[in-house]
Amino acid sequence: xxxxxxxxxxxxxxxxxxxxxxxxxxxxxxxxxxxxxxxxxxxxxxxxxxxxxxxxxxxxxxxxxxxxxxxxxxxxxxxxxxxxxxxxxxxxxxxxxxxxxxxxxxxxxxxxxxxxxxxxxxxxxxxxxxxxxxxxxxxxxxxxxxxxxxxxxxxxxxxxxxxxxxxxxxxxxxxxxxxx
Amino acid sequence: xxxxxxxxxxxxxxxxxxxxxxxxxxxxxxxxxxxxxxxxxxxxxxxxxxxxxxxxxxxxxxxxxxxxxxxxxxxxxxxxxxxxxxxxxxxxxxxxxxxxxxxxxxxxxxxxxxxxxxxxxxxxxxxxxxxxxxxxxxxxxxxxxxxxxxxxxxxxxxxxxxxxxxxxxxxxxxxxxxxxxxxxxxxxxxxxxxxxxxxxxxxxxxxxxxxxxxxxxxxxxxxxxxxxxxxxxxxxxxxxxxxxxxxxxxxxxxxxxxxxxxxxxxxxxxxxxxxxxxxxxxxxxxxxxxxxxxxxxxxxxxxxxxxxxxxxxxxxxxxxxxxxxxxxxxxxxxxxxxxxxxxxxxxxxxxxxxxxxxxxxxxxxxxxxxxxxxxxxxxxxxxxxxxxxxxxxxxxxxxxxxxxxxxxxxxxxxxxxxxxxxxxxxxxxxxxxxxxxxxxxxxxxxxxxxxxxxxxxxxxxxxxxxxxxxxxxxxxxxxxxxxxxxxxxxxxxxxxxxxxxxxxxxxxxxxxxxxxxxxxxxxxxxxxxxxxxxxxxxxxxxxxxxxxxxxxxxxxxxxxxxxxxxxxxxxxxxxxxxxxxxxxxxxxxxxxxxxxxxxxxxxxxxxxxxxxxxxxxxxxxxxxxxxxxxxxxxxxxxxxxxx
Numbered sequence: 001x002x003x004x005x006x007x008x009x010x011x012x013x014x015x016x017x018x019x020x021x022x023x024x025x026x027x028x029x030x031x032x033x034x035x036x037x038x039x040x041x042x043x044x045x046x047x048x049x050x051x052x053x054x055x056x057x058x059x060x061x062x063x064x065x066x067x068x069x070x071x072x073x074x075x076x077x078x079x080x081x082x083x084x085x086x087x088x089x090x091x092x093x094x095x096x097x098x099x100x101x102x103x104x105x106x107x108x109x110x111x112x113x114x115x116x117x118x119x120x121x122x123x124x125x126x127x128x129x130x131x132x133x134x135x136x137x138x139x140x141x142x143x144x145x146x147x148x149x150x151x152x153x154x155x156x157x158x159x160x161x162x163x164x165x166x167x168x169x170x171x172x173x174x175x176x177x178x179x180x
Numbered sequence: 181x182x183x184x185x186x187x188x189x190x191x192x193x194x195x196x197x198x199x200x201x202x203x204x205x206x207x208x209x210x211x212x213x214x215x216x217x218x219x220x221x222x223x224x225x226x227x228x229x230x231x232x233x234x235x236x237x238x239x240x241x242x243x244x245x246x247x248x249x250x251x252x253x254x255x256x257x258x259x260x261x262x263x264x265x266x267x268x269x270x271x272x273x274x275x276x277x278x279x280x281x282x283x284x285x286x287x288x289x290x291x292x293x294x295x296x297x298x299x300x301x302x303x304x305x306x307x308x309x310x311x312x313x314x315x316x317x318x319x320x321x322x323x324x325x326x327x328x329x330x331x332x333x334x335x336x337x338x339x340x341x342x343x344x345x346x347x348x349x350x351x352x353x354x355x356x357x358x359x360x361x362x363x364x365x366x367x368x369x370x371x372x373x374x375x376x377x378x379x380x381x382x383x384x385x386x387x388x389x390x391x392x393x394x395x396x397x398x399x400x401x402x403x404x405x406x407x408x409x410x411x412x413x414x415x416x417x418x419x420x421x422x423x424x425x426x427x428x429x430x431x432x433x434x435x436x437x438x439x440x441x442x443x444x445x446x447x448x449x450x451x452x453x454x455x456x457x458x459x460x461x462x463x464x465x466x467x468x469x470x471x472x473x474x475x476x477x478x479x480x481x482x483x484x485x486x487x488x489x490x491x492x493x494x495x496x497x498x499x500x501x502x503x504x505x506x507x508x509x510x511x512x513x514x515x516x517x518x519x520x521x522x523x524x525x526x527x528x529x530x531x532x533x534x535x536x537x538x539x540x541x542x543x544x545x546x547x548x549x550x551x552x553x554x555x556x557x558x559x560x561x562x563x564x565x566x567x568x569x570x571x572x573x574x575x576x577x578x579x580x581x582x583x584x585x586x587x588x589x590x591x592x593x594x595x596x597x598x599x600x601x602x603x604x605x606x607x608x609x610x611x612x613x614x615x616x617x618x619x620x621x622x623x624x625x626x627x628x629x630x631x632x633x634x635x636x637x638x639x640x641x642x643x644x645x646x647x648x649x650x651x652x653x654x655x656x657x658x659x660x661x662x663x664x665x666x667x668x669x670x671x672x673x674x675x676x677x678x679x680x681x682x683x684x685x686x687x688x689x690x691x692x693x694x695x696x697x698x699x700x701x702x703x704x705x706x707x708x709x710x711x712x713x714x715x716x717x718x719x720x721x722x723x724x725x726x727x728x729x730x731x732x733x734x735x736x737x738x739x740x741x742x743x744x745x746x747x748x749x750x751x752x753x754x755x756x757x758x759x760x761x762x763x764x765x766x767x768x769x770x771x772x773x774x775x776x777x778x779x780x781x782x783x784x785x786x787x788x789x790x791x792x793x794x795x796x797x798x799x800x801x802x803x804x805x806x807x808x809x810x811x812x813x814x815x816x817x818x819x820x821x822x823x
Contacts, residue, residue: 007523007524011323011524011529011532015532015533015536017538018533018537018540019536019540022540022544022573022577023540025572025573025576026547026548026573028492028572029568029569029572030547030548030551030565030569031568032568032569032572033565033566033568033572034551034563034564034565034566035563035564035565035566037563037564055564067779070697071696071697071777071779071783071785072695072696072697072785073622091695091774092695092774092777092785092787093776093777095756095757095758095759096756096757114485151486
């Protein structure tokens with residue numbers, strides 16, 4: 001092998017080794033730092049990991065925001081219309097945080113509950129810098145919860161209708177009342 | 181009437197661009213001088229009509245013509261005049277018009293400064309730039325027309341996003357776009373070179389100043405954006421690895437690689453196909469940046485506007501430009517000659533290694549930025565890539581790059597001896613080691629601080645070393661005068677990198693932060709400074725109402741620094757709250773106070789920061805940009821206008 005070729009070969013091997021190392025490093029770092037997004041319904045269904053950070057998105061429930069005496073610890077609920085999660089956050093909230101606003105919170109669940117709801121401890125709360133903006137993931141989760149809700153209603157209505165056909169009018173009226 | 185004039189001149193500009201993109205190309209092929217010279221007139225005409233259109237929009241903003249939809253959504257009669265003008269590029273439609281205007285300015289600049297070039301080359305370059313104009317003109321006219329009317333016209337506009345009502349952000353987009361679009365010049369030169377098959381060192385020499393100038397603007401644009409994020413987005417960070425920030429950072433990384441590999445191609449005729457590839461990628465990434473920012477496919481704090489049809493247009497344009505140029509590269513690239521050979525231990529090799537590190541870093545940033553998107557396509561669930569990923573991959577790649585950066589300028593082209601370079605590096609290494617070790621003891625064992633500040637010291641001392649080499653055995657004054665400007669520029673830019681690293685290191689590792697509840701008269705101490713909350717009062721701005729807090733500060737020596745007045749604003753038209761931080765800036769530290777929320781009894785929650793050396797981050801960027809600017813002023817690149 002002539003020295004020119006040998007040089008070139010060493011150079012190429014060096015570069016390949018370096019790039020390979022960088023890519024391995026990168027993929028490993030990527031693997032460790034992915035944050036998955038879950039909606040309250042998914043969290044309730046047990047899809048979210050315990051003791052591992054993820055993102056939770058939804059609307060801040062009206063009337064749910066409570067502030068502790070230190071002025072920095074805040075409790076509020078996040079909902080997608082179907083399920084609700086209790087969130088605790090210590091720190092400064094973004095300007096656009098308010099009740100009814102779509103937000104995304106990063107944090108963990110440890111399996112505990114608060115007021116009967118899954119308890120999410122947030123490390124970071126993001127609200128978008130546009131008052132009309134809805135994070136797309138939150139919008140999708142809301143739509144999905146809404147769709148599921150409608151489906152359920154429709155199924156209930158169909159079941160009710162079937163029952164009405166058999167039962168007397170008074171009974172079906174009473175059933176309609178309990179279904180509410 | 182005025183908006184119709186604006187719209188109409190856009191359409192004329194499109195017609196002109198269609199001629200510009202075709203006639204000179206044909207002329208260059210047939211060697212027809214008249215058809216080639218047509219390109220110059222077409223460029224002037226295109227610039228004129230785009231300018232008329234742009235001014236029509238500016239004028240309509242200044243007279244509050246809310247019958248134009250874009251103005252009604254992005255302006256308001258109470259908006260201060262300067263923001264009425266900057267609102268022109270405050271949202272999607274107008275920012276593309278600005279992009280187009282800048283593209284035609286660059287085309288004009290190419291036409292003006294290229295008189296020493298063969299006309300066939302110039303006309304091909306201008307024709308390629310004309311093609312890019314067509315793309316953007318079609319995009320503006322058909323999917324994002326800023327002149328679209330709104331009927332019935334509203335009484336008043338919905339106001340500019342309050343975040344954008346800021347002097348820093350008024351100039352940030354033009355700067356950034358000058359950088360982005362600036363890469364279209366070197367892109368077009370390369371495409372023209374690929375078409376004609378003339379990719380020699382003259383091509384590299386001609387590409388260099390254009391690349392450097394675009395890079396200077398991009399550097400300043402990114403720095404401005406970072407500075408704005410620091411004081412306006414509120415919470416004291418200077419870089420978030422947000423997709424939109426990454427979108428501007430990727431072309432910067434490749435642009436940096438490109439301007440170095442162009443040196444090798446010009447001086448040594450080597451790395452030709454690599455340089456060609458980089459110049460195609462630099463502009464492609466600029467386009468990708470636009471796509472990422474404007475299509476709303478990525479969730480980002482900056483994604484101000486989103487619309488899927490626009491996204492698909494940009495995507496199609498992107499595929500056309502990137503795919504087309506890479507195809508041309510594949511067909512013509514093989515005919516490029518290899519250039520002179522070099523030894524393993526030489527400046528050539530080190531320049532190549534530096535280039536590869538920059539490109540790998542860019543690829544890693546690209547991976548982290550696009551991964552959520554890829555993931556979404558194959559439907560694995562929604563996810564995002566956190567900041568730790570970027571820090572984990574970026575820092576280890578950059579550390580060896582910095583070592584290379586300090587060594588390469590001291591090395592010789594083609595072939596060098598290790599002992600010679602080692603001798604040269606001896607003093608810089610000693611300086612770096614002593615700085616690193618000293619810091620290790622002062623900062624109680626922080627390896628990261630020692631390593632990165634040590635590297636900064638290595639860079640600065642090897643710059644000094646390279647000047648000593650040049651001055652050796654001559655009288656200092658005359659020697660310094662003989663050194664070409666580009667050498668000063670390079671070293672200034674390298675010192676800028678060192679300053680930047682020092683800023684990042686100290687800001688990231690030694691910042692102090694406190695979030696707390698304060699009542700009137702409460703005092704807390706942070707970093708030796710005493711902060712006293714004097715209460716908050718209401719305050720009336722031109723288009724907002726605010727609470728203005730007062731925080732008085734006493735420095736460690738017991739002297740009063742003054743009173744910071746952070747504000748919590750509510751912009752009335754949109755009802756949007758905004759935090760305006762109170763900042764006491766200094767070369768060695770910033771004090772940063774922000775009002776967070778009003779609590780009971782006149783108490784507020786506040787965020788207080790002590791940020792050492794944060795100004796060095798932007799100072800470093802300014803030095804890099806200044807270095808680039810000085811390098812372009814070098815006589816060798818003064819494109820001979822008169823012959």
